[in-house]
Amino acid sequence: MKNVAVDVALAAVRQGAISPVAEPVPLAKAMGRVLAEAVLAGRDQPPFNASAMDGYAVRRDSLKTKAKQVTLHVVGESAAGRAYAGRVAAGEAVRIFTGAPVPADCDAVVIQENVVRQADVIDVLPDGCKPDGPSHIRKAGQDFKAGDTLLEPGQRLDPWRLSLVAAAGLDTVPVRKRPRIAVLCTGDELVLPGQTPKPDQIYESASHALMALIKQWGGKASYLGVEGDDARALHKALKKTKADLIVTVGGASVGDYDLVRPALEKLGLALDFASVAVKPGKPTSFGRLTDGTRILSLPGNPASAFVTAQLFLKAWIEASLGMPETSPFITAVTQGPLSAAGPRESYLRAKIGSSLQGQLQVTAFDDQDSSLVSVFARADALIRLPANTLPQNAGARVEVLPLDRL
Numbered sequence: 001m002k003n004v005a006v007d008v009a010l011a012a013v014r015q016g017a018i019s020p021v022a023e024p025v026p027l028a029k030a031m032g033r034v035l036a037e038a039v040l041a042g043r044d045q046p047p048f049n050a051s052a053m054d055g056y057a058v059r060r061d062s063l064k065t066k067a068k069q070v071t072l073h074v075v076g077e078s079a080a081g082r083a084y085a086g087r088v089a090a091g092e093a094v095r096i097f098t099g100a101p102v103p104a105d106c107d108a109v110v111i112q113e114n115v116v117r118q119a120d121v122i123d124v125l126p127d128g129c130k131p132d133g134p135s136h137i138r139k140a141g142q143d144f145k146a147g148d149t150l151l152e153p154g155q156r157l158d159p160w161r162l163s164l165v166a167a168a169g170l171d172t173v174p175v176r177k178r179p180r181i182a183v184l185c186t187g188d189e190l191v192l193p194g195q196t197p198k199p200d201q202i203y204e205s206a207s208h209a210l211m212a213l214i215k216q217w218g219g220k221a222s223y224l225g226v227e228g229d230d231a232r233a234l235h236k237a238l239k240k241t242k243a244d245l246i247v248t249v250g251g252a253s254v255g256d257y258d259l260v261r262p263a264l265e266k267l268g269l270a271l272d273f274a275s276v277a278v279k280p281g282k283p284t285s286f287g288r289l290t291d292g293t294r295i296l297s298l299p300g301n302p303a304s305a306f307v308t309a310q311l312f313l314k315a316w317i318e319a320s321l322g323m324p325e326t327s328p329f330i331t332a333v334t335q336g337p338l339s340a341a342g343p344r345e346s347y348l349r350a351k352i353g354s355s356l357q358g359q360l361q362v363t364a365f366d367d368q369d370s371s372l373v374s375v376f377a378r379a380d381a382l383i384r385l386p387a388n389t390l391p392q393n394a395g396a397r398v399e400v401l402p403l404d405r406l
Ligand SMILES: Nc1nc2c(c(=O)[nH]1)N[C@H]1C(S)=C(S)[C@@H](COP(=O)(O)OP(=O)(O)OC[C@H]3O[C@@H](n4cnc5c(N)ncnc54)[C@H](O)[C@@H]3O)O[C@H]1N2
Pocket: 185, 186, 187, 189, 190, 202, 203, 204, 205, 206, 207, 249, 250, 251, 252, 253, 254, 255, 258, 280, 281, 282, 283, 298, 299, 300, 301, 302, 304, 370, 371
């Protein structure tokens, strides 16, 4: 397959994912990891009828009266973690606190604001005696019930899902192993930040973003550094790398110094596709080496590398973690006119906002050159224009891919 459409490339990348492997991790280290198994509830939550307020647990029929207020005897106390185990008869009450088990005989809690207490006697004021008033009781299992599936395999653990795992009582979670991804940059013109560039050199700026994105998306990133435009050195660096996926950056196009492909071919590269009809990012390729290592070659222009990473690297990682395929797109209205797309599916760096009417709006940056690092640093979304999209007027609805900004 030579030059393929984005959806064809995406299908090939997902097809080329590695098989997910499970490993247990402590809950404290599970943030961002993807579940290998469903999380089931072992017991009801709450496990007992619990008071939602501080006050007095009573039998509702004790509150039925024609008088203005009811007098009850306080026979005990139920605190969170220290239940009252005795019986409660009509005319009796138990002092109770938020989160404490409601005694078996009681079916309502009168909040303490509606009570006047003297020693072991309470007078329930009229506001506390309403027969159809709230019970202030959280029923056992209101949150979830024993046996419920709380989380599905393939779901990523975020702070709120971690809380749910903790509420189910698990201290260890079965998650999918993070695929190992090595990033190699190429080009004689590149020096590392902190080094002194010659007048014809620039700083290597793509790998830091790619490594951070790999980690955010669930991979284990390692940096192979920068190799110059030297076929033998490239071959050597690639040959000794142990990874599930090697991401190369730069040297992917058709110039005399685009030496990544020949170096990979010496290692038995079999390509699924050699380039993609996408702008930016055309010189993106994917395949595997004889030893099974997957190869994703991204173009060197930073914006091209970041757009193709967003599309293909993310999809590969998610498929290798066994995550379900979901569409990342939302719809918004373009604030300005947009030029025609041309024969490649196009991704414009853009900023999302909202109008006074609450409509989601998106504004493409004027300069869409694929070398621009500064524009990506300001963008929070990509506008997707299918191949051959005609010029769009301001106000047209467009598909938008929000970036995973922190
Ligand atoms: N005659 C043609 N020329 C080009 C074509 C083409 O089809 N025919 N394609 C163009 C397109 S599209 C792109 S995108 C670029 C990509 O080329 P490469 O992947 O070979 O990338 P390089 O030439 O190595 O670098 C391009 C550009 O990016 C800078 N770069 C590279 N790596 C980094 C890095 N890690 N950090 C910062 N900047 C980096 C590099 O200095 C170049 O300026 O090819 C077009 N040419």
